[in-house]
Amino acid sequence: MxxxxxxxxxxxxxxxxxxxxxxxxxxxxxxxxxxxxxxxxxxxxxxxxxxxxxxxxxxxxxxxxxxxxxxxxxxxxxxxxxxxxxxxxxxxxxxxxxxxxxxxxxxxxxxxxxxxxxxxxxxxxxxxxxxxxxxxxxxxxxxxxxxxxxxxxxxxxxxxxxxxxxxxxxxxxxxxxxxxxxxxxxxxxxxWQYGVAMETTSFENGLATFAPVSLYTLADSPMFAGQHYRRIDIDPTGEDVHLNIVADEAANLAPTAEQLGHYEAMVTQADRLFGSRHFDQYEFLLGLTNQMGGIGLEHHRSSENTHAPDYFTSWAKSAGSRALLPHEYAHSWNGKFMRPADELTANYNVPTENSLLWVYEGQTEYWGDVLAARSGLHSKDHALVILADRAAFYENQAGRQWRNLQDTNNHNLLGYRVPGQWPSWMRGTGDYYDEAALVWLDADTLIRERSNGRRSLDDFARTFFSPEGTDGSWTPRGYTFADVVAALNAVEPYDWATFLRSRLDAAGPEAEAPLDGIARGGYRLAYVEEPNAIEKAMHSNWGSDFRYSLGFALAGPTQRIVGIQWGGPLFEAGVGAGWELVAVGDRVATPEVLREAVTAAKSGEAPIRLILKNGQRIRTVDLNYTGGLRYPRLERVEGTPDRIGDILTARRR
Structure with missing residues (x-):
């Protein structure tokens, strides 16, 4: 502690x-x-x-x-x-x-x-x-x-x-x-009507009165309210889990029976994963809006979430965001009932410490993706796209040369999710979510390999986040690094302390992204020149993404250059933030024109010429890049166990 x-x-x-x-x-x-x-x-x-x-x-x-x-x-x-x-x-x-x-x-x-x-x-x-x-x-x-x-x-x-x-x-x-x-x-x-996890004692003429609660419960019980509101029971075993939807327009309050079936399956799969509930009711608060600010925030008995107004009515387009509610739901077990001891502070003015966010957020990110797949919110192919993107990002992240994953857990204390000009070099908030999720995939596949499929990280989740005798208990409990290691050892004896610390503390030129779980899971990371239909659906901005080829992406109608990869071709040409792409060779710049130029340059006959603008400055940059377009994809390694497929498969009990 x-x-x-x-x-x-x-x-x-x-x-x-x-x-x-x-x-x-x-x-x-x-x-x-x-x-x-x-x-x-x-x-x-x-x-x-x-x-x-x-x-x-x-x-x-x-x-x-x-x-x-x-x-x-x-x-x-x-x-x-x-x-x-x-x-x-x-x-x-x-x-x-x-x-x-x-x-x-x-x-x-x-x-x-x-x-x-x-x-x-x-x-x-x-x-x-x-x-x-x-x-x-x-x-x-x-x-x-x-x-x-x-x-x-x-x-x-x-x-x-x-x-x-x-x-x-x-x-x-x-x-x-x-x-x-x-x-x-x-x-x-x-x-107006509202959704909230507190007990309503009366609601008349717009005045909602609630039963007295502790400050702890009040701060943990936000409200979503609106003119267009619908509350739907999504608990297959009772009436304890609800989806509370508020929308900019009444027409958007229209989830289909099939869509609601996926959310019911999510509740079922969470029950089978964790084995108990530490709440009397759970209220998903979901805003379908492009007017209110976006959010995904966990609470013990509810969560705050937003999606696009047409989230349900344009279901195929929303594929990339469907893991949000499973993520926040998993937090009820990991982060609220069980949480790092150094975040279990007495009140809201005692400083927090973040040493175990790689468990709090990282393992929740892992379970959110798993529950999305097991419930049908994502197909297996959707889940593999998420994994491929995550693996490619960290395989190409230069910041590991100086900053380890453990240090990123304190990133919020440096300034809450402050964006930087060099995300691949600075590292930050996303790492204790996404890179940590890769660490937990590594752990899961290792347990499955060592136990010949008899045990998995599911066993850790059931015993660690739902200790025996705690079903129905709401009182939060704190955990430490030693507790995590002990619980892993109880599932599969191994040197888990070294396993975790070697991945959390690694930094320097030899430090590599934690991709062993992908290989042990039966896949390899590859790069292709053209995304398939599912990959394009998951990433609507794929055509503007050149991070793994030229080392940057384009944003907005002005073709603003963003996400410059530290050490990538554009970085090595001496270009930093603040530039716009005006032309590619003698053609006005568009993502399509740039993609064509990258493909043409594979012959090596001429460099890719970029005309850039920054305020009143114009600059011409020649990139001698011949590697073609590169988009990540996981490929199945034939003859190996498909452990990732097993992880993503719905549990029957």
Whole structure:
């Protein structure tokens, strides 16, 4: 267990001997350098229950101005209080709480205004002196949601909203999230309906009132609401799993019986994989929209997801995105019920550590793809396309020369999913998803090989994410690296610690992508000059992708050059970010024209001439590349066991 997890695991492992009264006691004062009143230290969370219930009222009806108004009535004892705005948001693995969007904070007690002071070091904390005789205070403020996705994603549109409570609340410092009780209500536009995992006690005239819940449950129970809404039972064994759909247009609320059958099969296959459920109900929240910002975010009893408006009505076109819901569903077991101990923090202002994201996200990515195939959301051919793309990306990734996979687990703490100009060199967020998924394929195929097919990573999933006696339990549990190794050894004895560390810590010129699972699975990575129909359907932008030939891709109508491969032909020609492709030879540039030029250059008679533009600059670059077009594909190695095929096959029990 990490140093943080040892002191912050669900508050029970915090300062257990501290008394409840310590939560409201001011600590040592900071030096008064700026002439302002000194700020007390923010009290750390302890294992105690906050006295009283916080009434929490949300008004989400101001759609035109996209403003969410909040009023909280907070019981108080003592003469001081520190309120916190959530900073480390679950599932973000970083300090992403948008404090910049909180405005208008006004505190009152008995009708009189009370001053507050923002903490001098942490802007997410507000210190308050409580007047004598005051037993409760009211806090009113606004969450100023955004009109575009430039800085924060759009969460309110004229026809739907994604209400994330942790971005629109304050809570008392000094307590674990499980020890603070909220009584929530939400006022919605007239005629709207909603999906949420909390218990509704009443819903009248647009006002939804919910049973009191802990702050932990409130922050873990987002709402999707909208004018066009449909709730569908997709649980073949009961009525515990639902698909809640909100759409820009009512016509898009139209999944077919066959499509819903795939989602029912996903629920069945998850039951067979994990062997138990750690929830009373599960609500998929799915927005079909091109107006609200995209999202895929896990919660214990629900998930936030978006797809294109025509996701169901243009089913063939959506093939590349169908693993999203299986991924988020698998998170209910891996990441929510069982999660890395260093992410099991007491509240949302205790820093998170990310040492095991390669399990939390990487193995979930693996199971999301597997469940998509086992349920029929993806065919075997679809799944092989995903694997081929993943393998090719990491086979050609130069960044492994200096940065190992383990280090990318901390990428969010460097700046939440900050894009870079050189993704193949910088490495980042995607690696602890996708490269880690290759590591888990390696582990799965190795277990199958060593046990002659009698055991697999499925056995690990059943025992590790559903320990004996936990069926129906919601209480999260933390795991460590040693726990992962021990559970793998219980399935198949092997030196799993070395197996994992050698793949997590490898860096340098000799470090290779973890592709052994593909070979052991019965396939080889190859490159072809023309994608087949399924590959084109999975990647609608295939024609603009030259990463594995010329070392870049094209984007947008201006043919902007993106994704330059470190060490690729264009990189070696001295070209960086910011350029547009104007012409190829004497022809106006289009992806088709460039593809023709790459094919023609195979003869070696002339270089590929590119005319580039960057602002007022024009540049001509000759690329002496003769390798032709290259698109990845997995080819079957005849005479070897098709272990990947076995992994993707639906389980019968």
């Amino acid at each position: 990490s140093r943080l997890a040892a002191s912050a695991c669900l508050a029970a492992l915090l300062i257990a001997s501290a008394s409840p009264g310590a939560a409201q006691t001011s600590g040592p004062m900071t030096p008064n350098i700026g002439g302002f009143p000194d700020s007390p230290l923010i009290p750390p969370p302890i294992n105690a229950t906050y006295p009283g219930i916080i009434r929490y009222e949300v008004d989400a009806t101001d759609l035109d101005r996209r403003i969410v108004s909040v009023r909280q009535t907070i019981p108080v004892t003592g003469r001081s209080l520190t309120l916190l705005y959530p900073k480390y948001l679950p599932g973000n693995h970083a300090a992403t709480g948008p404090i910049h969007l909180l405005a208008g904070l006004t505190l009152t007690a008995n009708g009189q205004r009370i001053d507050w002071r923002r903490d001098a070091v942490d802007p997410h904390a507000f210190h308050i002196d409580i007047p004598a005789g005051v037993s409760q205070i009211e806090a009113a403020f606004q969450w100023l949601t955004q009109s575009d996705n430039a800085n924060w994603r759009v969460v309110m549109t004229p026809s739907m909203m994604n209400l994330q409570f942790e971005k629109a609340l304050l809570y008392p410092a000094g307590y674990a999230a499980t020890g603070i009780t909220f009584a929530p209500s939400v006022r919605l536009p007239q005629g």
